Amino acid sequence: MALVEIRDVRKSYGGVVPVLNGITLDVEEHQVVCLIGPSGCGKSTLLRCINGLETIDGGEIRLHGDRVSGPGVDQDALRRDVGIVFQSFNLFPHMSVLDNITAAPVKVLGQSKAEAKERAMELLARIRLDQKAGEFPDRLSGGQQQRVAIVRALAMDPIVLLLDEITSALDPELVSEVLDIVRDLRSEGMTMVLATHEMGFAREVSSKVCFLYGGVVHEEGPPSQIFSDPRDERTRAFLQRIIEAGRL
Amino acid sequence: MDDTSDASQPPRIRAPRPTREWKPAPPKSAKGLATAALGVVAILIAVGLLTASTVRDGLASVGFEEGWATAGLFGIVAVFLLLFVPALKGFSCASRADRTAKIDVAEARAETAAAREQSWLAIGYTAAAAIVLIFGLFLVANEVAVGRTFFDLSLIFETFHLVGKAFWVNIEIFVIAEILVLIWGLVIAVARLAPGRAGAPVRLIATAYVDLFRGLPAIIAIYLVGFGLPLTDLPILRDMTPTMFAILALTLTYGAYVSEVYRSGIESVHWSQTAAARSLGFSHTQTLRFVVVPQAVRRIIPPLLNDFISLQKDTALVSVIGTVDAFNQAKIIASNHFNLSSVTTVAVLFVLITIPQARLVDRLIERDQKRMRAGG
Known part of the structure; x- marks a missing residue:
């Protein structure tokens, strides 16, 4: 049994714009799964469905064998265990870095302030931002903000971490400091699902790459196979364009 | 297109662009503007002298004849003479420009x-001085009638x-009403944002309330509450003072306005902030309380203060129910x-x-x- 089982998931916006047209995908524990594909293929929507930010119209999603989609599911409880990091960081601008990280552990998990702070400082030290604990997010660079956002999600000790194009809003020279954290997390065995346009990175870190197109998984396999020997015609065309753009 | 003829012709080369000559144009003369500036300053001083002597006569008619007052009046006109400085400077610059143009x-x-620059400076200040002069004339017109009606200093003191x-009494009313409005407005705003189908009746009632009290003139609300509720002889209500009714009426009216301010503030917080909060496991209420409302409140301070200023001014309306504000x-006093x-x-x-x-x-x-330029 896979940690996350996605079975024939369908989703449309307003009942008219189909986004996911029957996605089936397994994420094993300690796996890093990369979702690649052109814009609008449903990568972000799929991630948002996994932690219940979007409701799905059909199919089901299971976490540890327990159905977490559909009516009657405690979505607040689900989101406690499934962390997500967004493309645009979405830090809370009215809170300091430290409060951004400790807010949820204190208010949602009921940790004591001291306990949450200790854990937050530990995490901040790991990303070498412990000096910035008292700063407000607008004083940080994009890369630093995104690192804080990752730490904010980690402070909830998630079972799975979803990363939604976390480097797309960053200046090129800031990308690597964020990707380094993802590498670290991988080496610790964190289960992650990434939607990404960083093909080189996907090739390096993923256990499995899924090519999404038109709301369907067109091809999936180990990165070595997908990137050097894509079998699906659309995957080939997509990768060809990426190579022509000098991004692989 | 015929292929053969196309191939036989030599490749067309675009003729190089002809070099265009650039002739510096001499500036348009500023003499007219400078003359106008001199003219308006001269007119201002003439009118100023006229006003000063009228005011002196007006003061004399109310039995106020002091040397220093006269000196002060004509001193103000003397200050107007300073406007000649930029006006003349402008004129001399304009003449010099005309001479050197060639x-x-x-x-x-x-x-x-x-x-x-100098001419406009003179004209601008002259316009401002003229407005002050016209107001002065208005005050002293008809033997200082306006001045005496509105600004009788001895009566004022x-x-x-x-x-x-x-x-x-006004201060008491608006301070208490403002505190109540802050709380009541937020309650209404949150009620209007109640989620889901179960929240629909709550939303409906809150919307009806806002529609009612936004449309109802404050003076009518005060009148109805202040005169109507005591007549009902209900417990608690019958023991309230007119001031308390005034506070109640203003809170009901301004609660409706302020709830709209809160609501626009809450809706102006980008949905990605809500997504981030929900993704960390915050419930709907927690998201509002810890993430959305704190950001909204910072943004609504200016419109909120505008509403408070109007509330403060509307405390003058409570005179209709007999409160001595x-x-x-x-x-x-005025009628006495x-x-x-x-x-x-x-x-x-x-x-x-x-x-x-x-x-x-x-x-x-x-x-x-300064602190949150990046705000969501």
Whole structure:
């Protein structure tokens, strides 16, 4: 049994714009799964469905064998265990870095302030931002903000971490400091699902790459196979364009 | 297109662009503007002299004849003479520009620019001085009728303690009402944002309330509450004072306005902030409380203060239910003395309390903008 089982998931916006047209995908524990594909293929929507930010119209999603989609599911409880990091960081601008990280552990998990702070400082030290604990997010660079956002999600000790194009809003020279954290997390065995346009990175870190197109998984396999020997015609065309753009 | 003929012709080369000549244009003369500036300054001084002598005669007619007052009046007109400085400077720059236009275009341009600047400076200040003059004339017209009706200083000083004391009633009403409005408005705003199908009736009632009290003129709300509720003889209500009814009526009315301010503030917080909060496991209520409302409140301070200033001014309406506030007190004095100067006192008091509030909010906004420029 896979940690996350996605079975024939369908989703449309307003009942008219189909986004996911029957996605089936397994994420094993300690796996890093990369979702690649052109814009609008449903990568972000799929991630948002996994932690219940979007409701799905059909199919089901299971976490540890327990159905977490559909009516009657405690979505607040689900989101406690499934962390997500967004493309645009979405830090809370009215809170300091430290409060951004400790807010949820204190208010949602009921940790004591001291306990949450200790854990937050530990995490901040790991990303070498412990000096910035008292700063407000607008004083940080994009890369630093995104690192804080990752730490904010980690402070909830998630079972799975979803990363939604976390480097797309960053200046090129800031990308690597964020990707380094993802590498670290991988080496610790964190289960992650990434939607990404960083093909080189996907090739390096993923256990499995899924090519999404038109709301369907067109091809999936180990990165070595997908990137050097894509079998699906659309995957080939997509990768060809990426190579022509000098991004692989 | 015929292929063969195309191939036989030599490749077309575009002719190089002809070099265009650039002739520096001499500046347009500023002499007309400078002359106009001199003219308006001269007119201002003439009118100023006329006004000063009228005011002197007016003061004399009310038995106020002092050397220093006359000196002061004509001193003000003498200050107007200073306006000749930029006007003359402008004129001389303009003439110099005209002379050098043929010799040194750059020099002429600089002189013209200086001439324009000086002329406009003279004209601008002259316009401002003229407005002050017209107001002065209005005050002293008809043997200082306007001045005596609105600004009878002796009456103002004599009745100030009465009006000032009554103004505390206005302050009491608006301070209590503002506190209640802050809470009540937020309750209504959150009710209007109640989620899901179960929240629909709550949303409906809150919307109906806002529609009702936004459409109802404050004076009618005060009248109905202040005169109507005591007649019902219900417990609690029958023991309330007119001031308490005034506070209740203003809270109901302004609660509706302020709830809309809160709601727009809450809706202005980008949905990605809600997504981030929900993704960390915050519930709907927690998301509002810890993430959305704190950000909304910072943004709504300016519109909120505007509503508060209007609320403060509307405390003058409570005179319709017989509360003796500053305006009511002043009206009593005005009818006793057949003179409106005590009402002027109230007007000045209202203006004086709003100015510091406006400055305070400017400072708050500036501070907040500095701190969270990145705001979601």
